[in-house]
Amino acid sequence: MNDNYIxxxxxxxxxxxxxxxxxALKNVSxxxxxxxxxxxxGLSGAGKSTLVRCINLLERPDTGEIIINRENLLxxxxxxxxLRRQKIGMIFQHFNLLEQQTVLNNVCFPLExxxxxxxxxxxxxxxxxxxxxxxxxxxxxxSQLSGGQKQRVAIARVLANxxxxxxxxxxxxxxxxxxxxxILGLIKTIHDTMGITVVIITHEMKVIQEICSSVAxxxxxxxxxxGTVSELFVNPKSRAAKRLLLLEEEEDETYVG
Amino acid sequence: MQNxxxxxxxxxxxxxxxxxxxxVAVRISLISVIISIVLGLVVGALMTSKNRILKVIFxxxxxxxxxxxxxxxxxxxxxxxxxxFGWNLEAxxxxxxxxxxxxxxxxxxxxRGALISIPKIQYESAMALGMDGKQIYYHVILxxxxxxxxxxxxxxxxxxxKTTSLVMMIGIVEVLKVAQQIIEANRRSSxxxxxxxxxxxxxxxxxxxxxxxxxxxxxxxxxx
Numbered sequence: 001m002n003d004n005y006i007x008x009x010x011x012x013x014x015x016x017x018x019x020x021x022x023x024a025l026k027n028v029s030x031x032x033x034x035x036x037x038x039x040x041x042g043l044s045g046a047g048k049s050t051l052v053r054c055i056n057l058l059e060r061p062d063t064g065e066i067i068i069n070r071e072n073l074l075x076x077x078x079x080x081x082x083l084r085r086q087k088i089g090m091i092f093q094h095f096n097l098l099e100q101q102t103v104l105n106n107v108c109f110p111l112e113x114x115x116x117x118x119x120x121x122x123x124x125x126x127x128x129x130x131x132x133x134x135x136x137x138x139x140x141x142x143s144q145l146s147g148g149q150k151q152r153v154a155i156a157r158v159l160a161n162x163x164x165x166x167x168x169x170x171x172x173x174x175x176x177x178x179x180x181x182x183i184l185g186l187i188k189t190i191h192d193t194m195g196i197t198v199v200i201i202t203h204e205m206k207v208i209q210e211i212c213s214s215v216a217x218x219x220x221x222x223x224x225x226x227g228t229v230s231e232l233f234v235n236p237k238s239r240a241a242k243r244l245l246l247l248e249e250e251e252d253e254t255y256v257g
Numbered sequence: 258m259q260n261x262x263x264x265x266x267x268x269x270x271x272x273x274x275x276x277x278x279x280x281v282a283v284r285i286s287l288i289s290v291i292i293s294i295v296l297g298l299v300v301g302a303l304m305t306s307k308n309r310i311l312k313v314i315f316x317x318x319x320x321x322x323x324x325x326x327x328x329x330x331x332x333x334x335x336x337x338x339x340x341x342f343g344w345n346l347e348a349x350x351x352x353x354x355x356x357x358x359x360x361x362x363x364x365x366x367x368x369r370g371a372l373i374s375i376p377k378i379q380y381e382s383a384m385a386l387g388m389d390g391k392q393i394y395y396h397v398i399l400x401x402x403x404x405x406x407x408x409x410x411x412x413x414x415x416x417x418x419k420t421t422s423l424v425m426m427i428g429i430v431e432v433l434k435v436a437q438q439i440i441e442a443n444r445r446s447s448x449x450x451x452x453x454x455x456x457x458x459x460x461x462x463x464x465x466x467x468x469x470x471x472x473x474x475x476x477x478x479x480x481x
Contacts, residue, residue, distance in 0.1 A: 058381050079389075086387030096382035100400060109396075110386050161387065 004067070005034035005197055006055065006165070011064035013050055013221075024050040025061065026221045032214065037191055037198040039212035039229070041205065041244060047221040048201045052167050055199065056088045057081060068165070086110070089158030089196075093170040095150040097142040103129065103153050104138040110160045121160075128156040132186060148179035155186060159194075166190070168200045172207060184211045205248040209233070217241045262453030265443045275454075278435035279461050285352050285431070286418040292353070293360025293417070294410065300361055301368020315365070322362035328423050330355045335427040352424040356417055363413050371405040372398075411473035415466045432458055 013025040024047045032038045042048045053059040054066060057073055066073045068088075076084060097106050104125055111121035129135045132152040142150055151171060158166065168187065172180040188211055191198050200212060208215050208229055215232055217225040217240050224238035236242045266272050304315050335351040338344040346354075375398055383393040425434035436454045443450050 053381070056385055058384055082387050082389055084387075085385060088385070090382065090385035092378060092382055094378065096378060098397070098400075100404070113386065113388055113392055113396075157386075167385075 003033045004031045005036075005069060006199070007031045007065070007067040008051075008054065009065040009067065011051070011054055011061045011066070013047075013054065013059060013061045023221050025054070028064075028218075028221070028223055030216055030223065030226070032197070032199070034197055035191075035195050036214060037188070037200065037212050039200045039202065039208040039215040040218055041202055041208055041215060042218035042240070043203055043244070046218040048203075048218050049169060050221075051218065052090075052169050052199060052201045055165075055167060056085050056090060058090075086114070086161045087163050088165045088167065089161060089163035090167040090169065091151065091154045091158055091171045093173045095142075095147075095154045097150060097153055097157070099142050101141075102138065103134065103140050103142065103145070106142070106153055107156045107160055110157060114161075125156070125160060128159050129153075131159070131190075132156045146179075147175050148183060151175065151183050152186065155183075155190070159190070164196060166196050166198045168198065168202075170201055170203070173202065173204070177206075180207070181210065187211065205244055217244065260447065260449050261456075262447050262449030262451065263457070265439060265447050265450040265454060266457060268443070271439050274435050274439070275432060275457065275461070278430060278432035279465075281349075281429065282418070282421045282424075282431040282433075283465060285349060285356065285424060285429075286414075286421050289353050289356035289360055290414050290417055292357040293364045293413075296357070296361045297364025298368055300365030301372060304365055304369035305372050319362050319366055322359050327355060327359060327420055328426060330358065331423060331427050348424070348427045348429045351427060352421070352429060356421070360413065360417055364410060367406060367409045367413065368402070371402045371409075374405060375401055407476050408473055411469055415469055418466055418469075419462065432461060 008028060008030045011025050011028045012023070015022045015024055028047075028051060040048050040051060050059055054061050055068075057066065060074070068084075071084075073081065073084065098109065101109070104122065107125035107128055108121045111124060116124075126135060126138065129138055132155055134149060134152050134156070137145060137149065137153075142153065145153065166187070171187075172183050175183060184207065187198060187200075190196060200207060202208065212229050214227065215229050216223050217232070217238055219238075219240035224240040225232065225236070232241055233245070236245055266275070300315065303311055306312065331351065334355050335346060335348060338346060379397055379401070380393060383397045388396070421431060422433045424431055425437075430438075436458045440450045440454050
């Protein structure tokens with residue numbers, strides 16, 4: 001077990017916008033152990049998407065270090081980074097499947113890119129589709145699937161690269177509460193059976209509550225609070241965390257009312 | 258009912274002459290369309306560049322093409338350059354130059370639009386799968402761009418084919434000019450030929466453009 005499997009060290013990132021610069025991340029440091037389900041919560045604009053994009057360097061931070069398994073990603077050349085990225089899976093809010101390809105081809109796609117022979121990749125992809133419970137939809141097109149099913153395809157596609165880390169960028173935010181639960185359940189099962197470290201970015205406390213063991217609260221590009229999920233719920237210290245919990249309660253009340 | 262004047266078509270080699278006129282129109286548009294598509298793809302990619310100077314140059318280019326009637330461009334290139342620069346351009350070369358000048362600009366603008374309509378997240382998710390730049394462009398971006406481009410570029414192509422009828426103004430004998438000549442030559446014997454012959458010209462244009470727009474519908478359906 002490695003207690004500092006993923007370490008972000010003093011990450012800062014700014015964007016130049018029309019009216020001055022936006023500080024998306026200000027000196028963020030995080031460290032999480034292997035095989036954990038780690039949540040990052042914050043309202044929109046808090047910098048969580050930027051943060052998760054820094055982990056696989058879709059965004060390059062201005063300063064700081066990103067260390068995964070004792071290796072600083074910022075020191076990798078572009079080809080090494082590309083290969084490293086194959087082991088850092090990422091799923092998105094809007095799934096981003098190839099719409100002109102069947103479900104099976106979508107899952108085969110990363111294998112094709114890696115040059116795996118056709119027969120082998122089809123077998124492997126079918127196995128993965130079974131794992132996510134969509135084997136019977138192999139020949140369907142993404143447009144014929146529901147949101148939850150599309151996310152399952154995206155998950156199967158990510159698993160094709162046998163990642164050791166899974167990044168979820170608002171992966172359930174386009175789904176209804178029921179489907180959200182089943183997708184989170186699937187992520188949990190994958191985590192438990194394959195030993196993948198999971199980082200979940202969300203604006204919903206429910207997601208954190210459902211699946212994460214530790215959580216960081218992000219606001220205005222700064223980490224406000226970091227700890228276990230139960231700590232956060234029982235005894236939130238930062239204003240940002242309290243506000244998020246309050247928002248959640250209000251939402252629950254409107255459901256009842 | 259009055260005589261429709263179609264009989265003139267079968268006098269002598271009239272029909273063959275019409276067809277060879279049609280070939281002239283098709284040849285000019287075909288060459289211009291190919292040049293426009295190939296260079297339009299390049300110009301479109303350049304139009305998405307962040308370089309200020311490039312942007313301004315292409316902006317001006319596109320505006321000129323949009324504002325100037327094609328006929329004026331034809332006159333400038335064919336008559337104008339001869340007087341001012343002493344170039345002796347053949348009429349057909351001038352026509353191809355003008356139509357390509359027009360087509361590259363519009364095609365480029367269509368390509369630009371299709372490229373910037375591909376969301377950034379498409380690049381990101383491809384990168385997250387560990388693909389390199391070439392793979393992303395070839396497997397992810399290009400298929401989506403082409404799909405968006407097809408209906409728009411088919412529209413441009415049929416417009417270019419139709420507009421070749423203007424080249425008779427710089428002395429090229431294409432299908433419409435041949436039709437006029439046939440009608441003029443038979444004015445006394447069959448005064449109604451204007452109807453019949455022009456109707457045939459209409460049909461000929463239709464036969465060229467219709468399969469192209471059918472193809473577009475087919476491709477759109479197949480890829481939707």
